[in-house]
Amino acid sequence: MRETIIRDVRHFIIENFLFGDSGNGLKETDSLLEKGIIDSTGVLELVSHLEETYGFRVEDEELIPENLDSIANVTGYILRKLPRESFGSLHA
Amino acid sequence: MTQFKGILLEHTLKICNRCILPETFPGIHFDAAGICNHCTREAPALAKAGERKEAYRRRLDDLIAGVRGSAPTYDAILAYSGGKDSSYTLKLLRDRYDLRILALTFDNHFISPAAAENIRTVTDRLLVDCVTFKPPWPILRDLFASAALEDVFPAPTLIRASAICTACISMVKSLVLKTALEMSIPLVAFGWSPGQAPIQSAIMRASSSLTCQSQKTLLEGLPGGLASGLGRYFLPDGYYEIFKDRFPHNVHPLAFFDYDEAEIVAELGKVGWKTPADTDTNSSNCLLNAFANQCHLQRHQFHPYVWEIANMVRQGVMSRDEGIQKIYTDQDPAQVGYARTMLGLQ
Numbered sequence: 001m002r003e004t005i006i007r008d009v010r011h012f013i014i015e016n017f018l019f020g021d022s023g024n025g026l027k028e029t030d031s032l033l034e035k036g037i038i039d040s041t042g043v044l045e046l047v048s049h050l051e052e053t054y055g056f057r058v059e060d061e062e063l064i065p066e067n068l069d070s071i072a073n074v075t076g077y078i079l080r081k082l083p084r085e086s087f088g089s090l091h092a
Numbered sequence: 093m094t095q096f097k098g099i100l101l102e103h104t105l106k107i108c109n110r111c112i113l114p115e116t117f118p119g120i121h122f123d124a125a126g127i128c129n130h131c132t133r134e135a136p137a138l139a140k141a142g143e144r145k146e147a148y149r150r151r152l153d154d155l156i157a158g159v160r161g162s163a164p165t166y167d168a169i170l171a172y173s174g175g176k177d178s179s180y181t182l183k184l185l186r187d188r189y190d191l192r193i194l195a196l197t198f199d200n201h202f203i204s205p206a207a208a209e210n211i212r213t214v215t216d217r218l219l220v221d222c223v224t225f226k227p228p229w230p231i232l233r234d235l236f237a238s239a240a241l242e243d244v245f246p247a248p249t250l251i252r253a254s255a256i257c258t259a260c261i262s263m264v265k266s267l268v269l270k271t272a273l274e275m276s277i278p279l280v281a282f283g284w285s286p287g288q289a290p291i292q293s294a295i296m297r298a299s300s301s302l303t304c305q306s307q308k309t310l311l312e313g314l315p316g317g318l319a320s321g322l323g324r325y326f327l328p329d330g331y332y333e334i335f336k337d338r339f340p341h342n343v344h345p346l347a348f349f350d351y352d353e354a355e356i357v358a359e360l361g362k363v364g365w366k367t368p369a370d371t372d373t374n375s376s377n378c379l380l381n382a383f384a385n386q387c388h389l390q391r392h393q394f395h396p397y398v399w400e401i402a403n404m405v406r407q408g409v410m411s412r413d414e415g416i417q418k419i420y421t422d423q424d425p426a427q428v429g430y431a432r433t434m435l436g437l438q
Contacts, residue, residue, distance in 0.1 A: 015133060017248050019119040033305045036246020036313070040306040041293050041342075048292030063299035 005075045012049050013071070017042055028072040033065065043068055050074070056081045105420075111402040112415045116393040118251055134406055141407065144291060148348035151295055155341060156189050159278040167191040168279035168343075171268045172222065174203065174211035175377035177346060178283030179365050180356045184345055185281060186218045193281075196271060198264045199226035200380065201233075202431065206368030207377035213364035225267055231321050235259050236380065237435045240387045244314055252288075254396035256384035262310055266326045269298065273327075273335040284344040286351050287403035287410075294347035298339045304332045351409045372427055373418045374401075382423040383431030395419045 006028065013026070017037050032038045038046065046068060047058045067077040106115040109126035121129050137144075160167050168185060172178050172195035185191050195215055197203075203211075215222040238244055239255035249258055265282075272280050280298070282289075307326050311319045357367060368376050374397045375381040388396040398419050404410040432438060 019117070019130075019248075019251055031305075033302070034309050036309065037248050039249065040299065040302045041289060043299070043302050044293035044296040045290055047296070060297050060299070063297075064301045065305050068302070069305065 002075060002079065005078050006071060008053065009071050009074045009078075012046070013037065016045060016049075026071070028075075029070050031065070031069050032071075033069050046074070050078065054078055054082060107416075107420075108402070110412075111406045112412060112419060113398060113402045114394055117398065118247075118394075130402070131406055138407065141291075145348040148291060148294055152343060152345060152348075155295060155343070156191065156279070159341075160189065160191060163276050163278050165192070165275060166194040166221075166277045168281050169194045169196055169268050169272050169275075169277045169340075170281040171264050171283070172197050172211065172215075173283070173377045174207035174214070175283070175375065176353070176356060176360065176365075176367075177285050177376075179210060179214050179360050179363075181281055181283035181345055182214065182218060182220060183360065183363060184349060186220065191279075193220050194271070194275070194277065195220050195222040196268050197222060197224045198260070198267060199224050200236075200260050200378070201226070201229050202378050202380035202434075204368050204370045204377055204379050206366065206370050210365050210368070210377075214360070217363040227263075227325065233435055235318055235322065237437055238315060238318055240383070240435060240437060243391065244318075245310075246313065250388070250392065250396070252396075252399050254384040254388035256380060256387065257396065260380075263322070263325050266307065269303070269340070270325075270327055270331070272340045273331055273338055276338060278340050280340045280342050282342070282344045283346060285400060285404065286347050286407055287400035289344055289347060291347045293342075294344050295341065297341045300332045300336045300339050303327070303339070304329075351404075353410065353414075372424060373421055379427065380431045380434075382427035383435075386423045386428045389423075 010026070013032070017032075018026075026035075026037070030037075033040075033043075043063070047063065050056070051058055062077070066073060068074055106122075106126075107113065108120075108122065108128035108131060110131045111128060113120055113128050113130060115122075117128075119129075123129075123132065156167075168191050170178065170182055170185070170193055172182060174197065182193065182195060185193055195211075197211055211222065214220075236256050236259060239259045243250060243255055245255055245258050253261065268280050271277070304327070311323065311326065314322070357365075371378060372382040372385065374385065385396055388394075401410065401415045401419050405412050405415040
């Protein structure tokens with residue numbers, strides 16, 4: 001489950017912010033803001049992707065680096081937001 | 093793939109058969125039909141674009157209905173350059189929503205005389221208050237010269253804009269946010285074109301902690317001397333906590349309203365806006381832009397506006413021929429020379 005989400009988040013970041021660059025040097029814990037990969041507007045694009053892909057709403061108070069500033073943080077946030085019953089469908 | 097020779101670069105340049113992105117664009121690859129990976133990736137989203145734009149228009153209607161008249165003085169602050177897109181955004185917000193707007197113009201010392209006249213005329217005709225913020229020339233000269241000589245911003249940022257433009261826009265974004273917080277203005281509007289920023293980010297509340305981290309990253313990336321001189325144009329540390337609940341919504345309406353350059357120019361003509369003849373093909377207000385483009389082209393081998401224009405071609409709001417004209421035309425040597433001389437970079 002976690003690996004599937006990590007792959008999706010990494011893929012989204014590579015396609016939308018690294019423009020297809022392989023992102024080989026990007027570690028799961030790297031700060032996306034500090035690395036200059038996304039800015040505060042880019043975060044909103046990421047938020048939109050999460051809402052559309054995972055079907056939950058990101059509340060204003062959840063727009064914090066602890067939820068969104070690295071692949072690991074985003075993955076953890078998604079796992080906390082998703083209802084347990086949806087875990088099986090993400091494996092499909 | 094379409095090929096050019098002798099234009100822009102001194103060798104044959106292949107570009108996407110659909111959107112005009114060149115082979116020199118980072119991470120690009122083409123299929124057998126000469127269509128780039130970005131066109132292929134965007135196709136499903138483009139198919140749903142009409143429906144999505146309508147949803148965003150309703151969302152803006154609802155947002156404005158909830159905030160109009162609630163703030164002490166202004167409903168919205170607009171980053172107003174006097175260019176075509178921000179002028180049209182100003183007119184749209186006045187005509188459609190009758191908002192009380194404060195237009196904030198950042199004078200970077202390179203506003204074209206024609207743009208300055210447009211700012212005066214349009215704000216007068218639309219009865220909009222306008223303030224101009226002008227930092228001292230030595231500060232901006234050092235910032236722009238530094239950005240001209242080296243990439244002071246991270247590589248991903250420079251895919252979408254030149255270093256000089258990024259430097260300028262970073263200050264603009266920060267100043268309008270700072271003013272919005274200080275004056276309790278609930279909306280911050282920008283005239284980003286439909287190619288500049290995606291629709292997903294077109295209406296969203298600014299986040300205190302994310303803005304804080306973004307700003308910290310930006311300032312830390314600048315050469316030491318520059319960052320200390322620029323600090324006062326950005327949010328003081330205390331603002332993130334003091335104004336935590338006052339962070340405004342950012343909106344850029346041109347991402348989801350009809351966008352046709354000829355119609356926009358005609359509409360703006362009704363409030364006295366005139367197309368400047370003194371700027372480059374990608375700007376209708378700035379005399380620094382051609383030089384900024386030239387620096388970017390030399391360093392990166394692709395035009396800093398190509399991502400934006402390619403998006404607009406793909407979305408069908410600009411013809412491919414027009415896009416090619418805007419991107420694959422050499423920068424005017426006189427404009428490049430003017431800015432270079434001003435910055436002392438002869």
